[in-house]
Amino acid sequence: MTDHAQTRGAFRNLLGWYRPYLQGSGKTLTLGLICTAIMLACQAAIPLVFETLLHHGHWSSLVYWLMGLMVAQLVIGYFAHIAGHTVAVTSANQLRRRIFQVTLTGKSLQGHGLDRASVVSRHTTDVDYLSDAFEQTFNQGLPGVFRILISLGLLTYIEWHAGVAMAVATLVFLFIRSTIGRTLITLDRERLDANNLLGEAVDEAITSPRIISGLHLHNWITSRFNTRSHDLSEAAHHQGISIAKLVTGAHAAGLAGLLFVVLFAITSGEETLAAVAAAILYVEGVVRGLEALPSWIRSIQLALVSRARIDQILVGSDDHRKQVDAFTKSIHPGLSLETLAFPPNGIVGLVTDSSIDPGLVLSILAAGHHKDSWRETLDGHHLRTAHVNLDVVLVPDDPSGFNSTIREQVHAVAPELSDAHIRALLKQVGIDDFSISENGLDSPLGPGSALLTPNERQRLSLAIALAAAPITLLVGPLISLADSETARPLLKVLRESNVSNIIVCLRDPDMANEVDLVLYCTAKGHQLATHEELLVSSPEYSQLWSRRLSTGEIDLSSIGIEAGQHENLLTRMLTERYEAGDYIYRQGAPADRVVFIISGSVEIATQDDEGHQRRVAILGPGNHCGDLRLTVGEERGEHAIAIQTTVTRSLSREAISAGMMGLLDRTPAERRIVASILREGSSSLEEISARLTEFDHAELSKAIDLLLSDGALRESEGRYSVIQKRAVKAGGRALLDKLNFD
Known part of the structure; x- marks a missing residue:
């Protein structure tokens, strides 16, 4: 008795938890309940009509009443099923949106053992379990219980004529099932595809929070998620309609068999067949009710588990929220945009020592010091929450991206920007390959923007930031800023922009002379002065620029450079990291660097005019790749693709030529x-x-x-x-x- 009470309590608690997501579906829910009540009334009245009709044993007007009740049961039952399904799909969509908003903007996702895959499954599988449980409760569970109570009132014996009639009805149902089943297979596939696309949108929100926060893409990424969520709802809705037709077909087949038995009994005058027909109606109701109970109970059990899993996101962890608050208290109060004296139409360079992450410094400048401005992501990053300092845009060094077109991403921050302006903006930041082709702005970039190299993804983020036209622009330690040859054109673009305040992370000593002021941050504090002033006043700052990278991992003699020139050239090398599947460079890209493989392995592949790709070689650590014909205008003749996590160091055309001619100083x-x-x-x-x-x-x-x-x-x-x-x-x-x- 105690277990039964606990089960009922859990069921009522689950309904109370789910009730807020039923808002907006009140009319449909009421209509469904009325239709269900009428359907059950028809089922209860049909045996009474049977009893009266079969008692007289001849044709009468009650036959038409019987037919009318059967038709009413089918039609009204169909609409009751559709109403329950519609409410379930709509409420599931609201629940998914709620979970996504908490995932995107919640205080913390840390704790409860959450990871990327489990967060995604809570948006899809767990919500589906809750939706299915509600639908089964509405359409099968509760009606099944009442159907059993009604049908157990009749006891009868089975005669062989009834067996033949029900066999015919079963064959009719099998035919209906085969017809609807073929369509249902297609609808099942469409729902799975929509489910995968929705999971991808969630995964992008989890893996790219710094880009979303920095570029103020919250509205765009939310709208994109809502569109895919709606597509999934539509696919589920169409699938549910076919299932409703299948269930209605099964009911129609059973009732048609019963009607055949009744008509046969009336015309033949055999009272035994009439009794069998009446009994079968009740037996059919009992069987249907009993068959519905196991799946209904199972759905409730799954829903209870899913509710607990979803609450891990919606409710969160108090301990981790306190950790976020503690983090905000640890921020140095003097580090803020308001306290910095920006030079008029100038650029401030950011330099940090090894104890400070430059990306964290930029996040602090973007978010401020208030605890409500911060949130902690699944991977432990502290970022500003949505809609904080909308006039401050941050371009992080995160090389992730979205499976979306370039136009769609730019329009997320500048909806009115024309294609011509987008192409010009892309050319300014150095990624005009896609804008050259006719469909370049319309072509999705692949999962995580896989069609772009990590360097190009960062440049695209910079283009989006410039399109947003912010008051303050913060640029993280991008790959292109690590070498003077690639950094200088970007600094020129930033100077010519209309952005009032610009802070750029410096990664090359030459670039320290290209900015107006340098913001030097350490664990002890920060200083804002010119590069020359800091070299004189701060020994730590001077020592930072004088450090040299390790020379043991690169053999420059393999490309014919004298040993006496190695030390200077090694300081000009750019270190990069690529994940499996990332393009280090692509066939047809400018041949402006020689790439040395430090760790991992690289596939060298060529592509013919028809787009077929063929592997040429696999290179490991100690090897180098890249066309050595480094004159301007030369293009790569092959792809270089990371097979596994790979670290490379590269040397630019300018550095090689300067080293050969003794011009490095x-x-x-x-x-x-x-x-x-x-x-x-x-x-x-x-x-x-x-x-x-x-x-x-x-x-x-x-x-x-x-x-x-x-x-x-x-x-x-x-x-x-x-x-x-x-x-x-x-x-x-x-x-x-x-x-x-x-």
Whole structure:
């Protein structure tokens, strides 16, 4: 008795927990209950009509009443089933949206052993269990209980004529099932596909929270999720209608068999068959009711488990919420955007020591110090909550992305931006490959934007941030900022933007001279000054830039570079990490770097004109890849794809040419001038200025004067050429020839 009471209490508690998600479905729910009551009344009245009709034993008007009750039971029962199914689907959609909002903006997802897969399953499988439990309760469980109570009033004996009649009815039902079953297979597949797409949207929200928070994509990602959730609801709705037809067909077959028996009894006058027909009606009701009970009880059990699992997200953990509050209290109160003196139309560079994550510093600047502005993600990152500081946009170094088109992502922050402006913006940040093709803006980028390299994904995030036109733009330690050759064009784009306040993470010593001020953060505090002032006033800052990377993992002699040049060139190398399946570079991309494999393995593959890809080789640690014909305009002749988690270090065209010519200690402008003349031949100042647009005319003139005074250049009739003699060892000449050195 106690267990029974606990079961009833759990059932009532489950209904109370689910009730808020029934809001908006009151009319449909009421209509369904009325239809169910009428259907049960018809089922109760049919045996009474049988009893009266069969008692007279001849044709009378009661036959029409009998037919009317049967038709009413079928039609009203069908609409009762549809009403219950509609309420279940609608309420499940509301529950899914609620879980997603908490996942996206909740205080903390830590605790309860949650991981990505379990969070996704709570949006899909567990919600489906609750929806199915509600639908079975409405359409099978409670009606089945009443049907059993009504049908147990008749005891009878079975005669063989009744067996034949019910066999015919069974065959009719099998035919109906085979017809509807073929359609149901397709609908089942559509629902599974919609379920997978919904799971993908949830996974993207979990794996890309820093991009969503930094770029204020909450509304877009929510709208995208709601669309896919609606698609899943539609697929489930169509599937449920077919199931309703199947159930109605089964009822129709059984009632048709009973009607055949009644008509046969009336025409033949055999009272035994009449008694059998009446008895079968009650027996059929009992059987149907008993068959519904096990699946109904099972659905309630699954729903109780799913409710507990979903509450792990909706209710959360008090301990982890307290940890988030404790984190906000640990933030240094002086570190905020309000306390920073931004230079007019200038750029502030962010530099941190090894004890501080630059991404965390940017998050603090974006979110502020109030505890309600922070949340903790599933992977332990502390980020700002939705709709906090909407005029501050943050571009994190997270290389993840979305299976969406470029246009859709840009329109998430700038809905009115035209395709021409989008293409121009992409070209500015250096990813115009997709905009060149006719359908480039309309083509989905694949799961996690797999069609883009990690570098390109970060550049796309920067393009979206610029499209948002914020007041303050915070740029994390992007891959493209680690090398002066790729960082300088991006800084030029940022300077020309209309953003008032810009903070950029610095990863290259040369770039410290390109910004107006440097924000140097350590565990002890922060300083804001020029690069030169910090070099003098902060020994730690000076030492930070003087560190050198380990030289043991790269053998530059393999590409013909002298040992005396290794130390300087190693400081110019860019270290990157790729996951399995990531493109290191693609066939047709600019051939501007040599890539050395530190760990992992890389597949080299080619692609023909028809799009077929063929593996050429697999390279491991110690090898290098990349076309060594590094002249401007050269393109990669193959794909390089990470087979497993791979770490690489790469050397740019500018660094190689500067190292060969002994220019590594010169200014960036001097190095670029010499590299330009080496590639293009003797040039005038106007020609050099047209090629090196990131430098102004005065800066180029000053650099040329220094090169002339040092004997690195000579002038003849207003044109400049390199007079420095190269010195190489055996093996280096071939590389220089590929670089087009004279």
